[in-house]
């Protein structure tokens with residue numbers, strides 16, 4: 001049976017979801033929805049999609065979809081997912097899953113009681129280079145995995161946390177086999193973030209159009225702990241593009257290191273046979289693999305690591321075979337749990353154990369109280 005797929009939100013990231021449905025076997029893109037007619041028509045025309053809607057409720061009523069990709073900004077992820085669940089449609093939701101854990105819990109409960117899957121789209125973990133790096137670690141090629149490091153793209157940290165930060169948390173969960181606790185410090189303009197520094201994401205990062213709800217801080221150091229004693233470090237701070245985007249992950253083992261880094265639109269996997277790389281001791285790094293080699297292709301095309309086809313493929317396969325998607329169930333919430341834990345840890349000065357008991361927005365509840 002060919003699955004019927006739809007997309008809500010026809011902006012930037014929908015281009016990748018639409019291309020994914022168009023190139024994967026066993027699924028057909030049959031309907032699109034956007035309140036902006038020009039965006040809707042542009043995406044629909046690219047793939048010859050006949051079903052065009054301005055209201056997602058109407059699309060769910062009429063189209064008998066099997067899967068929907070939710071590609072709007074974060075505030076709409078919850079209402080669109082609840083409507084999809086009412087129509088018994090499986091949901092692949094763009095990151096961040098929701099504005100806070102209360103909303104995420106409602107999405108998960110609605111999908112569970114409707115008997116449909118809810119997964120979040122963190123595509124990196126599904127790519128061949130990430131799988132190869134994980135296999136190398138499991139085979140002991142860098143000794144014992146000690147740590148994983150990530151650095152932001154240079155946007156204010158509170159904004160970046162909901163953008164790249166959630167992807168990084170997912171990478172850490174993938175390589176570390178889980179995240180047990182989070183400890184974080186957040187500052188704004190050179191001092192510790194206070195309640196007065198909580199603001200809408202568009203105010204903190206006016207150059208970016210995305211609405212990620214309440215955020216805080218321009219600088220963050222996040223430290224998290226994993227089941228086997230390994231740890232993750234995430235540094236988010238404002239910086240120019242002069243040194244390019246340093247995106248990792250940078251994986252540090254007792255006998256070597258691995259780094260996945262973007263280059264010319266295709267990721268590369270690099271290896272270094274040393275446990276450290278300080279300035280005074282910079283061992284040679286060796287290129288191990290590139291994302292355009294034949295084993296990194298889907299249906300004859302090399303897809304860049306950041307392309308959503310990797311997470312869409314897992315969701316389509318899950319629905320077709322009746323298994324749970326890899327980023328479904330409780331794991332759909334993990335990256336957002338970490339975001340909440342960052343702020344809770346900063347404001348309480350304590351290590352925060354996951355999953356969090358208090359499901360309220362860690363910033364929203366503090367703004368309301370003042």
Ligand SMILES: NC(=O)c1ccc[n+]([C@@H]2O[C@H](COP(=O)([O-])OP(=O)(O)OC[C@H]3O[C@@H](n4cnc5c(N)ncnc54)[C@H](O)[C@@H]3O)[C@@H](O)[C@H]2O)c1
Pocket residue numbers: 008009010011012013014033034035036039054056071072073074076094095096121122123163209210306308
């Ligand atoms: N996984 C990734 O790597 C990745 C990359 C980029 C963006 N994203 C995420 O995807 C989401 C969308 O980001 P974007 O850059 O595509 O945003 P965008 O602004 O380009 O597109 C959002 C679209 O949603 C539409 N929209 C608004 N209200 C709507 C409604 N009620 N019904 C239907 N459509 C509606 C808008 O008209 C717009 O076309 C965000 O959550 C973002 O974080 C993920």
